[in-house]
Each structure stands twice: as C-alpha cells, then as structure tokens.
Amino acid sequence: MDGLAGYVLRRLLFLPLTLLVVSFATFYITRWGPGDPISVYSGQYRDEEAFARVRHKYGLDKPIIEQYGIYMKGLLLHGDLGESFRFRDRTIPGIIGPKIWVSARLGLYAFILTFLIGIPAGVLAAVKRGSWLDPLIISAFLLFQSIPVLVMVPTLVLIFAAKLHWLPAGGFDGLLSTSMIIPTLALSLGGIAGIARLARATTLGTLDEEFVRTARAKGLDERTVIARHVARHSLVPVMTTVIGFSLVGLIEGALFTETLLGIPGIGRFIAESVTGRDYNVILAIVLLITTAFVIANLLVDLALIVIDPRVRATSGGRT
Amino acid sequence: MTQSKTQLDLEAAHAEAAFRMVRGESLTRRSIRRLLRRRIAVVCLAVIALFYAAGIFAPLLAPHGYAEQDLNHSFEGPSMGHPLGTDRLGRDTLSRNIFAARTTTIVTAATVATGFVLLPVVLGMLAGYAGGWVDAAINRIGEILASMPGLPMLVLINATMRPRFVGWVEDAEALGWVKAVKDLLHMPGLADSGFADYFLIFGVLSLFGWVGGARLIRSQVLILRGSEFITAARASGASTPRILFQHLLPNVMPLIVVGASAGMGGIAVSEIGLTFLGVGIQPPHPSFGALISDGAPRTVLENHPELLLVPASIVAATVFAFNLLGDAMNDVITSRAR
Numbered sequence: 001m002d003g004l005a006g007y008v009l010r011r012l013l014f015l016p017l018t019l020l021v022v023s024f025a026t027f028y029i030t031r032w033g034p035g036d037p038i039s040v041y042s043g044q045y046r047d048e049e050a051f052a053r054v055r056h057k058y059g060l061d062k063p064i065i066e067q068y069g070i071y072m073k074g075l076l077l078h079g080d081l082g083e084s085f086r087f088r089d090r091t092i093p094g095i096i097g098p099k100i101w102v103s104a105r106l107g108l109y110a111f112i113l114t115f116l117i118g119i120p121a122g123v124l125a126a127v128k129r130g131s132w133l134d135p136l137i138i139s140a141f142l143l144f145q146s147i148p149v150l151v152m153v154p155t156l157v158l159i160f161a162a163k164l165h166w167l168p169a170g171g172f173d174g175l176l177s178t179s180m181i182i183p184t185l186a187l188s189l190g191g192i193a194g195i196a197r198l199a200r201a202t203t204l205g206t207l208d209e210e211f212v213r214t215a216r217a218k219g220l221d222e223r224t225v226i227a228r229h230v231a232r233h234s235l236v237p238v239m240t241t242v243i244g245f246s247l248v249g250l251i252e253g254a255l256f257t258e259t260l261l262g263i264p265g266i267g268r269f270i271a272e273s274v275t276g277r278d279y280n281v282i283l284a285i286v287l288l289i290t291t292a293f294v295i296a297n298l299l300v301d302l303a304l305i306v307i308d309p310r311v312r313a314t315s316g317g318r319t
Numbered sequence: 320m321t322q323s324k325t326q327l328d329l330e331a332a333h334a335e336a337a338f339r340m341v342r343g344e345s346l347t348r349r350s351i352r353r354l355l356r357r358r359i360a361v362v363c364l365a366v367i368a369l370f371y372a373a374g375i376f377a378p379l380l381a382p383h384g385y386a387e388q389d390l391n392h393s394f395e396g397p398s399m400g401h402p403l404g405t406d407r408l409g410r411d412t413l414s415r416n417i418f419a420a421r422t423t424t425i426v427t428a429a430t431v432a433t434g435f436v437l438l439p440v441v442l443g444m445l446a447g448y449a450g451g452w453v454d455a456a457i458n459r460i461g462e463i464l465a466s467m468p469g470l471p472m473l474v475l476i477n478a479t480m481r482p483r484f485v486g487w488v489e490d491a492e493a494l495g496w497v498k499a500v501k502d503l504l505h506m507p508g509l510a511d512s513g514f515a516d517y518f519l520i521f522g523v524l525s526l527f528g529w530v531g532g533a534r535l536i537r538s539q540v541l542i543l544r545g546s547e548f549i550t551a552a553r554a555s556g557a558s559t560p561r562i563l564f565q566h567l568l569p570n571v572m573p574l575i576v577v578g579a580s581a582g583m584g585g586i587a588v589s590e591i592g593l594t595f596l597g598v599g600i601q602p603p604h605p606s607f608g609a610l611i612s613d614g615a616p617r618t619v620l621e622n623h624p625e626l627l628l629v630p631a632s633i634v635a636a637t638v639f640a641f642n643l644l645g646d647a648m649n650d651v652i653t654s655r656a657r
Contacts, residue, residue: 139359139643157615161617274479
C-alpha cells in the first residue's frame with residue numbers, strides 16, 4: 001500500500017500545479033482578446049474619461065501579469081474570486097451556486113437513467129450474442145451514441161412537442177415537471193448507448209471466465225449465473241470508468257441542452273458569460289470544473305486500483 | 320566497413336519483417352483487404368466518400384450560392400428550382416447543406432492532419448524515444464490540457480481570440496508579397512472568405528486533440544524501443560531519424576490510422592457545436608451548426624421541420640458512418656494478431 005499512498009500523494013500534489021497553469025492560461029486568454037467587460041457594457045457612445053476611470057478602478061489598465069498577481073493574491077489569501085461585471089453586488093459563488101444546483105440535479109436524473117437502462121441493455125446484448133438480433137443491437141447503440149446532443153434536443157422537441165404535443169417544448173418550471181423529460185432524455189440517450197456498449201464488451205469477456213463455467217457446472221440456472229456471477233464481476237469497471245466520462249459528457253451536453261431549451265443552469269450561463277466577457281465568472285467556473293475533473297479522475301483511478309488487484313500491481317511500482 | 324554495415328542493416332530489416340510476421344502483420348494491404356471484406360465498413364466508406372465529394376465539389380454541385388437570397392420565396396417547400404425548399408431568407412436549403420458539408424470537410428481534414436497525425440506522431444515519438452525531461456514535459460503538458468474542460472475552453476478561446484485573429488489575417492493580407500501571391504493565384508480575400516474562422520477552429524481543436532494519440536504512440540514506442548529489430552538497427556549504426564522514420568513510424572502507423580478514424584466524428588461534432596454557440600464559423604458561411612440553429616426555434620420546427628431534419632439527418636448519418644468505420648478499423652487493425 002506504500003506505493004499506492006505515494007501515487008495518490010503525487011497525483012494530489014499535481015493538482016495545485018494544474019490549477020495554477022489552467023488559471024493563468026484562462027486568465028490570459030480572457031484578458032488578451034480585444035474588448036473588456038467595461039467596453040461591452042459602456043456601449044459605443046461613451047465618455048472616454050469615465051471609461052478610463054472605471055477601467056482603472058477595476059485594474060484593467062494594468063499589465064496582464066500584474067492583474068493575475070492581484071487576482072491570485074485575493075484568491076489565495078481571502079478566498080476572493082473577484083467580482084462579476086454583469087451582476088453587481090453579488091458574490092460569484094452566490095451567482096453560480098444556484099445554476100450549478102439546477103444543472104447538477106438535471107445531470108443526476110440523466111445519470112441515473114443512463115445506468116438504469118444502459119447496463120441491463122448491455123448485459124442483455126452480450127447474452128444474446130450470436131443471434132440475428134446481435135448486429136442490430138450493436139448498430140442501434142452506436143447510432144444513438146453518434147447523434148450529437150445538439151441534434152438530439154431539437155429532434156426530440158420536434159417529435160414530442162411540435163408534432164405529438166405530449167411535452168412542453170422548453171422552458172423550465174421546476175425539476176419535477178414534464179419540462180425536464182426532454183433534457184433528461186437528450187442528455188442520457190448517448191450515454192445509455194455508450195454504457196451499453198461497454199457493458200456488452202466486459203460481459204462478453206466475463207462469460208468466458210472459468211468461474212462462470214463453474215457456476216453453470218454447479219447447475220445454477222442461466223438467470224442466476226448472469227445476475228449473480230457475470231453481472232457483478234463485469235460491471236464494476238464499467239461503472240467507475242464511465243463516471244469520469246459522464247461528467248465531461250454532462251457538462252458539454254448541458255451547454256447545448258440548456259441553451260436550446262432555456263434552462264437556467266450552468267451550461268447556458270457559461271455561454272452567456274463568455275459573450276458578456278465576464279472574466280471572473282468564467283475563470284471561477286473553469287477552475288471549478290478543472291478541479292472536479294482532476295478529482296473525479298483520481299477517484300476513478302483509485303476505485304479501479306482498489307477493485308482490481310492487477311491494476312494495483314502495475315501502478316504501485318512504476319507510476 | 321561499408322559492406323558489413325549494409326549487411327547489418329539488412330539483418331535489421333529481416334528482424335523487423337520477422338517481428339511483423341510474428342504479429343501476423345503485412346500492414347496496409349492486409350488491413351485494407353480485411354476492411355473491404357466487411358460490408359458495413361464498405362457502406363460507411365461510401366457514405367463518407369459521398370459526403371467529402373459533396374464538400375469538395377460544392378461549388379459545382381450546389382444549384383445556388385449559399386448566401387443567395389430570394390426574399391420573395393422564403394420558407395417555400397420543395398420545387399423544381401429548390402429541391403429541398405428554401406429558408407427564412409429564401410436561401411436554397413440543398414445548396415446550404417452542400418456548402419455546410421464543405422465546412423465540415425475542411426475542418427475535419429485539417430484537424431485530423433495536424434491534431435491527430437502530425438502532432439501526436441511528432442510529440443508521441445519524441446516522448447517515447449527521447450525519454451527523460453522531454454518525455455516528462457510532453458506528458459505534463461498533455462495532462463494539463465486533458466484536465467481542462469474541453470468545450471468551455473474551446474468556446475472561451477474562440478470567443479476572445481477571434482477578433483484578434485481576424486486582425487492578424489487582415490494585417491497579413493496587407494503585406495506586399497502576400498498580395499502579389501494572391502493576385503497571381505486569383506485568390507479571393509482571405510479575411511472575407513472566413514479563413515480566420517476555419518483556421519482558429521482547426522487550431523484549437525488540434526491543440527486539445529493531440530493528447531490521446533500522443534500517449535498511445537508514446538507507449539507503443541516504449542514497447543518497440545526495447546525490441547530486437549531496433550537494437551539491431553542501432554547496432555548497425557542507423558541514425559536516430561532513420562530509426563524513427565524507417566523503423567518506428569511504420570509500426571505506430573496502425574495506431575495513427577485508428578486514432579484518426581475514431582476522431583473524425585468528434586471533430587465534426589465539435590465544429591458544429593462551436594458554430595451553434597456562435598463562436599465558430601461566422602455567417603453567412605454555412606455550417607451544420609448554423610443550419611441546426613436556424614431550424615431549431617419552435618415556430619420553424621412546427622411549420623418547416625425539414626429545415627431541421629435535413630441537416631440533422633446528414634449530421635447523424637455522417638457521424639454514425641465515421642464511428643462505424645472507426646470501430647471496423649479498430650477491429651481490423653488491432654485484431655491482426657489473430
């Protein structure tokens with residue numbers, strides 16, 4: 001376990017460095033482009049003298065490196081993420097918190113749906129291998145995985161809202177309403193197909209294992225063999241691997257789903273903040289997502305190490 | 320001396336050939352033959368070829384220009400003049416979709432060439448073969464890039480850098496020799512052609528795209544570096560570039576092909592997404608992102624669903640074909656041991 005502890009420590013030590021580089025890169029990119037928030041909001045016919053004064057007040061006239069130093073000092077010493085230029089007198093956590101909460105719950109729905117349908121579908125497809133259904137099932141999975149969220153959302157709206165009039169075409173009235181069905185479906189269909197493909201592959205691998213043969217030889221009926229022995233063995237790696245991927249997919253999917261359907265979540269907010277040049281808000285969101293990514297990846301790797309002794313043997317010594 | 324060197328070189332070549340034979344690999348030809356034996360792969364190749372042909376020959380195929388407006392005939396159904404009808408501004412739907420395929424063609428081709436072939440090969444082989452601090456530096460940069468949230472970063476970079484980028488292109492065009500070359504080739508204005516948008520998109524997609532491929536190639540090079548044919552080649556006095564390009568490159572080629580074919584769909588979708596969010600290809604230049612964005616509003620969906628369905632089905636079919644082909648390639652190339 002000593003190697004493992006060292007491995008975790010090294011990965012954790014790398015996190016601040018990653019955040020430092022990412023924060024500087026993001027900081028530089030946001031400030032380097034022409035047009036700052038003050039010029040976006042002051043419009044075309046502005047008083048140059050007042051414009052310069054406001055820019056000076058926010059320190060936007062200083063060199064970028066110096067601005068970065070001031071920002072990092074505030075962040076590290078006082079946990080200060082700066083001020084939003086679009087929403088005055090509100091802290092950044094206060095602005096993005098509720099939006100993340102909306103997206104997180106939407107993401108959770110999609111996530112649960114993905115696992116509930118994806119895993120059984122994959123196991124079923126593996127068990128049915130060799131039948132005439134097999135290529136059909138695999139192609140269907142790949143087809144759903146191939147349809148981008150951006151195409152999926154308007155297509156679902158077209159079918160269920162514009163033609164069938166079963167569901168609202170967008171908007172947001174609470175997380176327990178019919179308006180959540182389309183975004184949840186749009187966010188999860190691709191993931192369901194992806195998980196099902198992965199679950200099918202790992203289950204196929206497990207079906208050839210000796211302990212499965214033993215279980216069958218013991219005279220257990222096929223249903224018990226699949227549910228107790230095969231599924232349990234092959235799905236743990238699927239679940240851990242996919243959690244990392246899903247996080248990425250959900251955030252990217254949220255950008256399109258929320259923009260298309262008018263859901264006040266973090267995805268739509270990212271798009272709005274970028275066009276509004278709301279530097280500090282963008283920076284805070286990027287840093288937050290990066291931290292979440294790095295930690296999620298670390299947890300996934302750790303889970304794999306804990307679950308699978310073979311991974312432990314290789315990662316302990318070398319990495 | 321020279322003769323013994325040639326002798327050793329020959330032996331190295333034999334060892335390498337034997338190494339490949341053991342792994343059941345006579346490379347390209349065999350892979351292609353196996354690929355063409357699969358009906359699905361052939362269908363996918365046909366779909367993709369059709370798509371690229373439409374993109375390349377767009378100016379010849381499209382019945383109208385992509386920006387040609389006819390406000391007296393907006394939102395019209397299919398007719399002789401407009402086989403797929405017209406949009407809000409009376410622009411021909413068929414032509415706009417064909418020109419959108421051109422955008423996808425340019426972006427995917429350029430991004431695959433740079434971000435999925437050139438950068439991964441150079442950086443992956445360098446990291447694997449040189450080792451030491453070069454390896455560490457390339458790995459760390461890759462790790463940092465991989466831990467950044469991809470799409471939000473792409474949106475951010477495109478949104479903030481585009482104006483500056485367009486400025487650069489205009490500056491470059493003002494240079495005397497560039498102007499001379501352009502006049503000589505009868506090229507249209509680069510800044511007006513949307514060149515900056517294409518270049519920026521392909522640039523950022525390549526920047527974030529190389530990491531996975533480079534890692535794969537690096538690990539393959541690490542394995543091969545210790546193998547006998549490389550030792551033999553080195554013993555025979557082959558120079559480093561010769562080892563890299565003559566001996567190692569052919570052996571990492573399958574990985575590159577698999578990676579590139581698996582990446583195509585993702586690249587196409589990224590461009591479409593960025594354009595949809597308003598930070599990709601700018602109007603009036605057509606892109607499937609813009610077409611979907613035009614077709615998605617509620618009122619358009621209810622009255623003219625074809626404006627969404629045409630681009631949506633083209634995108635879904637093409638990405639599906641890319642992914643199926645990528646899968647088939649992966650099967651064919653990685654299962655050669657069997």
